[in-house]
Amino acid sequence: MTFDYDLFVIGGGSGGVRAARVAAGTGARVALAEQSRYGGTCVIRGCVPKKLMVFASEFPTEMQTAQAYGWTVHAGGFDWPAFRNRMHADLDRLEGVYRNLLKDSGVETFDAHARLSDAHTVTLSTGESYTAKHILIAAGGAPIRPDMPGAEHGIVSDDIFNLEKLPRSILVVGGGYIACEFACILNGLGVAVTQYYRGAQILRGFDDEARGLVSEDMIASGIDVKLGTNVQNIEPSDGGYLVKPTHGEEKRFDQVFFATGRRPQTEGLGLEDIGVSLGRNGQIEVNEYSQTAVPSIYAIGDVTERVNLTPVAIREAMAFVETVFNGNLTPVDHDLIPTAIFTQPEIGTVGLSEEAARDIEPVEVYCTSFRAMKSAFAGGTARVLMKLVVSQATRRVMGCHIVAPGAGEMIQMAGIAVKMGATKEDFDRVCAVHPTMSEELVTMKTPVRAG
Ligand code: NDP
Numbered sequence: 144m145t146f147d148y149d150l151f152v153i154g155g156g157s158g159g160v161r162a163a164r165v166a167a168g169t170g171a172r173v174a175l176a177e178q179s180r181y182g183g184t185c186v187i188r189g190c191v192p193k194k195l196m197v198f199a200s201e202f203p204t205e206m207q208t209a210q211a212y213g214w215t216v217h218a219g220g221f222d223w224p225a226f227r228n229r230m231h232a233d234l235d236r237l238e239g240v241y242r243n244l245l246k247d248s249g250v251e252t253f254d255a256h257a258r259l260s261d262a263h264t265v266t267l268s269t270g271e272s273y274t275a276k277h278i279l280i281a282a283g284g285a286p287i288r289p290d291m292p293g294a295e296h297g298i299v300s301d302d303i304f305n306l307e308k309l310p311r312s313i314l315v316v317g318g319g320y321i322a323c324e325f326a327c328i329l330n331g332l333g334v335a336v337t338q339y340y341r342g343a344q345i346l347r348g349f350d351d352e353a354r355g356l357v358s359e360d361m362i363a364s365g366i367d368v369k370l371g372t373n374v375q376n377i378e379p380s381d382g383g384y385l386v387k388p389t390h391g392e393e394k395r396f397d398q399v400f401f402a403t404g405r406r407p408q409t410e411g412l413g414l415e416d417i418g419v420s421l422g423r424n425g426q427i428e429v430n431e432y433s434q435t436a437v438p439s440i441y442a443i444g445d446v447t448e449r450v451n452l453t454p455v456a457i458r459e460a461m462a463f464v465e466t467v468f469n470g471n472l473t474p475v476d477h478d479l480i481p482t483a484i485f486t487q488p489e490i491g492t493v494g495l496s497e498e499a500a501r502d503i504e505p506v507e508v509y510c511t512s513f514r515a516m517k518s519a520f521a522g523g524t525a526r527v528l529m530k531l532v533v534s535q536a537t538r539r540v541m542g543c544h545i546v547a548p549g550a551g552e553m554i555q556m557a558g559i560a561v562k563m564g565a566t567k568e569d570f571d572r573v574c575a576v577h578p579t580m581s582e583e584l585v586t587m588k589t590p591v592r593a594g
Contacts, residue, residue, distance in 0.1 A: 156183020200331025491554025
């Protein structure tokens with residue numbers, strides 16, 4: 144049978160674009176359909192604009208610090224529309240880069256919604272149908288609003304980058320990556336932030352000591368973090384919203400922001416009709432080669448809900464191309480993925496939390512917490528944390544957790560050592576870089592706990 148293409152990719156985000164480009168580089172005939180903007184969540188409504196907002200929000204603290212170092216500087220007003228417009232101009236530029244990357248690699252693109260008609264056929268919203276030997280679904284995910292009265296009044300992360308004006312007050316609902324990052328960003332931009340999290344401590348699943356410290360710092364920086372609290376009801380009121388919490392007083396906010404998780408975008412793709420299996424949250428079920436229950440159809444990225452991070456989607460794309468187009472069976476390695484949460488201060492983490500490691504085997508914990516030199520000089524009280532969780536049996540570092548300005552940059556480096564299987568003694572053999580915060584990672588002599 145002859146096909147129109149060797150590969151048809153659905154979705155032009157980080158994973159889809161990488162797979163299309165690299166597959167085309169092997170000489171394959173490749174097409175890609177994207178219904179929205181090229182670059183996907185990461186570039187258009189996620190990591191990239193979020194990080195620009197993190198930078199924007201850090202200036203008031205930087206300026207306070209600068210004063211303590213002798214500079215005459217004052218944070219004047221923050222011009223949100225000017226910043227927002229500049230940010231969108233940059234996103235437009237990046238979208239152009241993505242389009243050009245595809246064009247230059249010889250990938251044919253369709254600005255249309257695509258659905259599967261059978262195991263080898265894609266039908267576009269324009270009415271055209273194309274056949275392909277392989278189909279790759281990289282359709283990503285989307286934010287969800289919880290099922291509660293008045294939830295339709297809240298915004299989600301997609302909306303935050305397009306606000307006409309910054310609210311004076313906001314309620315952030317949720318305690319995950321997005322909730323905590325935006326609570327810090329908006330607080331830094333001068334918005335009065337309240338955060339409701341239904342559990343006992345924000346950032347569930349991360350190391351307890353690390354998330355405890357971030358939570359303390361968030362509260363110290365002025366965020367009103369209400370734990371064990373959820374929204375019961377939201378009603379429009381006086382140009383804003385009156386929120387009734389599960390306990391405590393009703394309060395009015397200019398805006399309510401739901402950061403209550405994301406869902407794979409699998410609706411409307413025609414997947415069940417052709418035998419692709421979906422999990423409970425709508426995620427596409429795949430094997431270690433990202434292959435679905437239908438052998439010609441593969442899926443990568445957030446649509447599979449394995450580890451929802453851009454660099455992971457990109458690695459899944461590379462492994463897919465290696466397997467399918469280079470004939471080299473390459474399973475995706477999801478072990479020991481370093482990650483950062485861009486709260487203020489940041490968390491950088493790789494491997495197991497102390498709690499998860501203890502559940503597996505006896506460990507030694509090396510941990511130190513101290514005031515960082517730069518902010519301490521300026522009178523700041525925020526602490527940083529450097530922590531290693533070490534296997535008693537093998538001495539391998541099972542987890543490394545950093546809470547500090549720049550922790551994202553630091554954990555990328557520590558991640559190499561942990562991925563290589565470094566032991567505590569390997570860390571100790573490395574000479575300290577002085578004076579830095581991360582030098583503590585190689586100078587901690589005595590465990591603070593064992594067991
Ligand atoms: P998360 O799954 O991290 O967090 C969702 C939060 O919402 C949790 O605190 C959850 O509570 C809470 N929640 C869920 N349902 C409800 C409800 N009905 N009522 C109240 N609270 C609720 O999702 P995010 O949306 O924050 O992020 C999605 C993913 O995006 C992340 O897992 C991450 O993979 C990725 N991401 C990565 C970033 C990075 O690398 N820096 C940045 C942003 C996103 P509970 O804990 O009780 O379940």
